[in-house]
Amino acid sequence: MKTVAIVLAAGSGSRMKSDVKKQYMEIGGKPLIYYSLKAFEESIIDDIVLVVSRGDEEYVRNEIVDKYHFDKVTAIVEGGLYRYHSVRRGLMAAAPDCDYAFIHDGARPFVNDEIIMRALRAVKEHGACVVGMPVKDTIKISDDEGFARETPDRAHTWMIQTPQVFSYKMILELYQKLDRVEEDLMAKGVNITDDAMVVEYFTDKKVKLVEGSYTNIKITTPEDIPTAEAILRNR
Numbered sequence: 001m002k003t004v005a006i007v008l009a010a011g012s013g014s015r016m017k018s019d020v021k022k023q024y025m026e027i028g029g030k031p032l033i034y035y036s037l038k039a040f041e042e043s044i045i046d047d048i049v050l051v052v053s054r055g056d057e058e059y060v061r062n063e064i065v066d067k068y069h070f071d072k073v074t075a076i077v078e079g080g081l082y083r084y085h086s087v088r089r090g091l092m093a094a095a096p097d098c099d100y101a102f103i104h105d106g107a108r109p110f111v112n113d114e115i116i117m118r119a120l121r122a123v124k125e126h127g128a129c130v131v132g133m134p135v136k137d138t139i140k141i142s143d144d145e146g147f148a149r150e151t152p153d154r155a156h157t158w159m160i161q162t163p164q165v166f167s168y169k170m171i172l173e174l175y176q177k178l179d180r181v182e183e184d185l186m187a188k189g190v191n192i193t194d195d196a197m198v199v200e201y202f203t204d205k206k207v208k209l210v211e212g213s214y215t216n217i218k219i220t221t222p223e224d225i226p227t228a229e230a231i232l233r234n235r
Helices: 032-041 057-066 083-092 113-126 168-188 195-202 224-234
Strands: 003-009 047-052 073-078 100-105 128-134 148-150 158-167 208-211
Touching: 003 032, 003 083, 032 047, 032 057, 032 100, 032 113, 047 057, 047 083, 057 073, 073 083, 083 100, 083 168, 083 195, 100 113, 100 168, 113 128, 113 158, 113 208, 128 195, 158 168, 158 195, 168 195
Parallel strands: 003 047, 003 100, 047 073, 128 208
Antiparallel strands: 100 158, 128 158
């Protein structure tokens, strides 16, 4: 069994309102991307493919991968315009004999070995799984004018996190298919926001939901920084 982690760090981080891209902002004295790379480096994962913004490859190699001795990083590749472009490029850079691909947002620094192992067990059984947690709040679905349209049963609503884990051959083939029909999907207004949607859209395969952690947060806005620092202090 061979596993690869595709770590996505190609976003612009515009909502962070910082001159420094959020994946390189320091939290606890280390760049944000350091923490997820460290988690995969010290886990059962065999290889790591790091997807970064154009022009950042040398900086990431020197100042993060080599500096912190992330020896499992086998490739650093340039990301694309949208998230799903970056995922496809990351998948294509993985070893062709890979069995399972863990696709993870580098802006989620608190993935840990327990989450990784739960996801591995689930993907081996089901072929496709995503990490997430049941929502704590009541969720409302709005109409186009901003009025509440319906209230889904909270017992069946999850907030989805990463990693999202799949049979490597299956997810690579589906992303290649997505690339071929991308213009048609855009014309239909289909917005692919996560990897599970690719499986759900192109197949009838069910994607298993796997418990992650309420601390497995995504760093998106300045308000998330104090929360992340508090989580670090309590680890």
